[in-house]
Amino acid sequence: MQFSELNLNKPLLRALEDLQFSSPTPIQEKVFSVLMSGRDLAGIARTGTGKTFAYLLPLLRMWTFSKDKLPQILVLVPTRELVMQVVESAKALSTYMSFDVVGVYGGVNMKSQAAELMQGCDMVVATPGRFTDLAAAGVLKVKNIKKLVIDEFDMMLDLGFRPQLDLIFNKIPERRQNLLFSATLSEEVGSLIGDIFKTPIIIEDDDIGTPIESILQKTYAVPNFKTKINLLDLLLGNDPDMQKNLIFVAQKSAADLLFQELKSRGMESVEVIHSNKSQNYRFRAIKSFSDGEIKTLISTDIGSRGLDIKGITHVxxxxxxxxxxxxxxxxxxxxxxxxxxxxxxxxxxxxxEDFAEIEEMYQLQLQRIPLPPYLEIEEGLLPFEMEHESIKVPTVKTDANIGAAFHEKLEKNKKVNKRRDIEAEKKLKYGKSYRKGM
Structure with missing residues (x-):
């Protein structure tokens, strides 16, 4: 199917042509008619399948111009990076429309975002916390919201946003179309659908949750993190195909350590992002990586769903x-x-063991590639590696006839209740009694 076969207007088709998109992805094709019908919908699709355009295209097609310039569409996403990604996509698709979109998120001054909202907009893309702040301040008007999109809902649950979502559901108009997109159909997703959706349609993409077939997957068995740094350095320096590389590290301290180590070895074309970095720093780093100014970007899992950058050759x-x-x-x-x-x-x-479970979950049998013979093998574990080591609980020997919580007290700690003779104590101390009235 071609985009021209969908019920899209000329401005949208022209924008898609500029973006060099001619055919919808399966999830885009499946949800289009359902969204256009006005029904509530839950779209379950793996990452990289075009979920953002899947809801933006029909929403922009249904949008009608209003002089009030109060937001009609609300898109909730879990991270600041996703806010910017959705805003950029909406602006690109609405190039030939009189459509205004504003993105709001935490970590920056709220005044500039409030000023932008006061000028009016048709769609707001927000993280839940910043949305509730602006709505509570009376800056963000919600009475005209007709479409609610909750994107990356499973990630929102992981980040603990459910309480804020409940506040938002009660704040915005009850009569609205609800749209939810998630990578997994978990029990929590089903619970939310049951709570706020009205006769929803659930659409699952083909091969949900399976790795994309176009990705070549390799593994190396490496003894520790310090040796992993040496291996990464070797690969980046010797593999000419590694032109745009996204490096994932679970912990912020490990990400900083990797960045500092690569820089100390003379690698200039590298940056690092995680939640401790300022928003402006992260935006600059992502833009430099997206524009090709740097070849390698180190990220914690904040970027596992929040980054949509073209041309990444290696993860x-x-x-x-x-x-x-x-x-x-x-x-x-x-x-x-x-x-x-x-x-x-x-x-x-x-x-x-954890990686074997991943292979079993996704029905993979990945070959372990031998380590290069000239790789320098380091010894010892770093502190953050040892944090995950299992802790052995010592066995406490107990008398079989005595409860496990009983132990004999030391003589000095034994407490015996005695009746005190205050009169005798005073007579001993002062030589006479001190009775009241004497």
Missing amino acids: VNMDVPTEKTDYVHRIGRTGRGGNSGTAISFVSPKEE
Whole structure:
């Protein structure tokens, strides 16, 4: 099917032509008619399948101009990076429309965002916390909202946003179309659908949750993080195909350590982002990576769903993600838009079991590539690696005839209740009694 076969108007078709998109992805094709009908919908699709355009295209097609310039569409996403991604996509699709979109998120001064909202807009893209702040302040008017989109809902649950979502559901008009997009159909997703959706349609993309076929997946068995740094340095310096590389590290301290180590070895074309970095710093780093000014970007899992950057050739997992489903989200940053990509995972001995579970979950049998013979093998574990080591609980020997919580007290700690003779104590101290009235 071509986009021209969908019920799209000329401004949208022209924008898609400028973006060089001619055919909808399966999820875009499946949800279009349902959204256009006005029904509530839950779309379940893996990362990299075009979920953002799947809801933006029909919503922009249904939008009608209003002089009030009060938002008619609300899109809720879990991270600041996703706010910017959706805003950029909406602006690109509405190039030939008189349509205004504003993105709001935490971590920056609220005044500038409030001023932008006061000028009026047709769609707001927001993180839940910042939306509730602006709505409570009376800056964000919600009475005209007719369409609610909750994107990456499973990630919102992971970040603890359910209380804010409940506040928002009660704040915005009850008569609205509800749209939810998630990578997984979990019990919590089903619970929300049951609570606020009205006779929803649930659409699942084909092969939900499976890694994208266009991604070549490799693994190395590496003894520890310090050796992983050496291996990454070797690969980046010797593989000419590694032109645009996204490196995932689970912990912020490990991400900073990796960045500092690569810089100390003379690598200039590298940046790092995580939640401790300022918003402006993160935006600059992402833009530099997107524009090709730097070749390598190090990120925590904040970027596993929040980054939609064209042309990423390689994803490297410096560690095995704690959440099994994050493996797919990480590697899905490459191999997008019909392009091929490569995902490389460094697996330490203590991560082998977790990685085996990922392989079983996604029915993978990935070959372990031998380490290069000239790789320098380091010894010892770093503090953040040892944090995940299992803790052995000592066995406490107890008398079989005595309860487990009983132990004999020391003589000095034994407490015996005695009746005190205050009169005698005073007579001993002062030589006479001190009775009241004497």
